[in-house]
Amino acid sequence: MNYFIHTYGCQMNIHDSEKIAGILEQLGYEACDKAELADVIVFNTCCIRETAEQKIYGHIGAIKKLKRTNPNMIAVVCGCMSQQEGVAEKIRTSYPFIDVVLGTSNLNLLKEALVSAQKKKKYSNVEFLKYREEDFYEARTSYPNAWVNINYGCNNFCTYCIVPYVRGRERSRPLEDVMTEIRRLLADGYKEITLLGQNVNSYGHDLDNGVTFASLLHEIGKTDGKFRLRFMTSHPKDLSQDVIDAIAEYPTICNNIHLPVQSGSTEILRRMNRRYTRDDYFALIDKIRAKLPDVGITTDIMVGFPGETEQDFEDTLDLVRRVKFSSAFCFVYSRRKGTPAYSMNDQIPYPVKKDRITRLLSCQNEVTKQISRSMLGLRYEVLVEGENSHYQNTMCGRTESGRLVNFKCDKSQIGQFVTVEIERANSATLWGNIITEAQ
């Protein structure tokens, strides 16, 4: 019996899919690489932007035909989309060939849902339930990296964002649980741990035992063994000096911070409820670079938020040129039902948004190109992460600061640290040669 999982959205979902795969494997299902061959097909969905959602509805719709040839196939929809108001109901009425609907915080029900579906009984539940990570066996798919949840949900309610509604209030995992998982992963040979949370900096706020994100970093920093620690996402309003100091103190903690700015305009940031100004952001960048001169800072930026004027947008371009992000994920604002920005006046027409995203991308490309050029001829320690699917016989891995480098080496070296000299750079893509073979 086979299973196939379609994963959409962010790293949270990628990691949730590893938990789903674990449950399916414990039930005796095996992974397959074609949806048509699957006995269980899972859609782990995302609804951050309308484009993501439309694409997923299209893919779910296509199941109807697959089910005609394989009527015993079980189709599951879970993740952020099904957690939205009214969506479970919509799936029940408009997509009756879907057998199971689950939300983002009740994956522990998947087993009983599948048993029900095997008896041809539909199952739909999008309650927020408390489960312990420890109750899952994860079928991990990203060696040498391993994802580790530290907090779930979000309390920030940025006015454009659906996440607080579909992932619920912020909950931190106990520090001992996080540490036990990390030690186990290192003992199993993982070489990179990436901590996951919508806002990792607020880790511990709800634990009432004085634990903070910085104290977690110290615990991990003190752990023996050669490995890398990364984390995402950092909210600029909560990134403390203690965290910056901890990154500086331990070689294990990568000099790499994902720090979404969203906009370079103080007025837009206010309307987004981000709770920092353009100047606060610059001051934070200075504080980080004073302590971590080689840090790679990446970001998320949105264009076309309601009321964004040409001047607001110019402020974003100016910030991008000044901060010099090593990369930026750039998005066109998408109206999400149920969020405050949905009903704001002055929604920006699509042609304006399109023009702005094009200009933003070319602005960031220039910055990336400059940074790439400055890396030519230099040597960096890189963790060999896997094959580059775009080029034959090419492997790739990242520098500590998070830049991806392509190079030639044997597949058996995946999971090893090597030193690479950068010999070629095509704007965002770096090419290098292995100089010495480290541990």
Ligand code: SAH
């Ligand atoms: N918790 C993280 C990011 C979550 S979503 C943070 O606070 O930074 C990832 C990114 O998607 C956001 O940083 C934002 O840039 C983008 N995004 C969120 N809602 C969006 C919307 N309605 N339209 C377009 N982009 C959006």
Ligand code: SF4
């Ligand atoms: Fe969304 Fe803001 Fe929470 Fe990030 S911090 S998940 S952008 S509400």
Ligand code: F3S
């Ligand atoms: Fe992630 Fe999309 Fe949900 S970005 S948290 S999977 S809405």
